[in-house]
Amino acid sequence: MRAKMRIPFIKMHGLGNDFVVLDARENAVPDLEENIARGIADRHTGIGCDQLILLQPSENADFRMRIYNHDGSEVGACGNATRAVAMLHGSDATIETAGGMLSASPRDGGASVDMGAPRFDWDAIPLAYPMDTLSMPVGWEMLENPGAVNVGNPHVIFFVDDCDAVPLDRLGPEIENDPLFPERVNVNVATIEDRSRIRLRVWERGAGLTKACGTGACATAVHAMRRRLVDSEVTVALPGGDLQIAWSEGETIRMTGPASESFRGSFEWDDYA
Numbered sequence: 001m002r003a004k005m006r007i008p009f010i011k012m013h014g015l016g017n018d019f020v021v022l023d024a025r026e027n028a029v030p031d032l033e034e035n036i037a038r039g040i041a042d043r044h045t046g047i048g049c050d051q052l053i054l055l056q057p058s059e060n061a062d063f064r065m066r067i068y069n070h071d072g073s074e075v076g077a078c079g080n081a082t083r084a085v086a087m088l089h090g091s092d093a094t095i096e097t098a099g100g101m102l103s104a105s106p107r108d109g110g111a112s113v114d115m116g117a118p119r120f121d122w123d124a125i126p127l128a129y130p131m132d133t134l135s136m137p138v139g140w141e142m143l144e145n146p147g148a149v150n151v152g153n154p155h156v157i158f159f160v161d162d163c164d165a166v167p168l169d170r171l172g173p174e175i176e177n178d179p180l181f182p183e184r185v186n187v188n189v190a191t192i193e194d195r196s197r198i199r200l201r202v203w204e205r206g207a208g209l210t211k212a213c214g215t216g217a218c219a220t221a222v223h224a225m226r227r228r229l230v231d232s233e234v235t236v237a238l239p240g241g242d243l244q245i246a247w248s249e250g251e252t253i254r255m256t257g258p259a260s261e262s263f264r265g266s267f268e269w270d271d272y273a
């Protein structure tokens with residue numbers, strides 16, 4: 001009979017966007033298939049989280065971070081989790097992700113992260129066909145003329161008068177799964193409050209409405225900067241709290257904000273495999 005395997009986990013969050021972190025840098029964790037990740041992330045029958053994070057050794061960086069959405073899909077980037085794992089690591093770190101190489105420094109109660117350079121080409125988002133990603137001639141009801149940015153993962157951004165008035169629980173899944181986005185998309189609705197502050201809500205691909213999305217904050221700030229609506233350093237106010245984002249044309253994006261550990265526990269691998 002195969003010995004049962006108990007896996008330790010750390011529950012963390014960045015502004016209420018919550019994670020189960022499995023640290024396989026020193027202790028082995030078996031292969032995380034999509035259905036296993038989905039089972040652990042399930043809020044009724046599993047531990048429950050927006051994203052499951054797997055830390056592994058890396059040959060090119062201090063460690064590798066793999067990211068699984070609530071629906072079990074593996075993705076390239078997660079801003080809030082990057083701050084959380086930087087805090088967990090406890091010192092400056094280079095982090096290999098599927099979306100690119102990142103570097104992060106823990107700060108009091110959080111971290112500051114170099115999120116890499118944004119990409120704007122239509123096939124880098126990716127979109128299904130060529131289009132100007134600064135001003136896209138498409139719309140879904142009151143959401144029109146968005147922009148798209150890839151910050152290690154794909155985002156579409158709509159500026160509206162009042163982002164709280166948008167029925168994102170209904171329009172989010174429709175836009176996420178529109179054939180225009182062959183890899184699906186994270187849907188951001190944002191209101192420019194002044195040149196240094198943006199209010200943002202995000203429907204996350206594979207996770208739904210979350211309290212905060214770090215990459216959404218980066219993509220939205222960069223898109224607002226490209227449209228010259230805000231200055232090069234802004235506060236992005238999400239339902240879960242604020243992030244600071246800085247970017248200039250041709251540079252990488254800097255994201256700074258809080259992260260927290262909630263509790264530690266362990267689970268039986270066979271309960272999900």
Ligand SMILES: N[C@@H](CCC[C@H](N)C(=O)O)C(=O)O
Pocket residue numbers: 017050051069075076077078079080081153154186204205206207210212213214215216
């Ligand atoms: N919560 C995240 C983004 C997680 C991945 C995203 N849902 C995707 O599918 O690309 C963040 O803080 O950036």
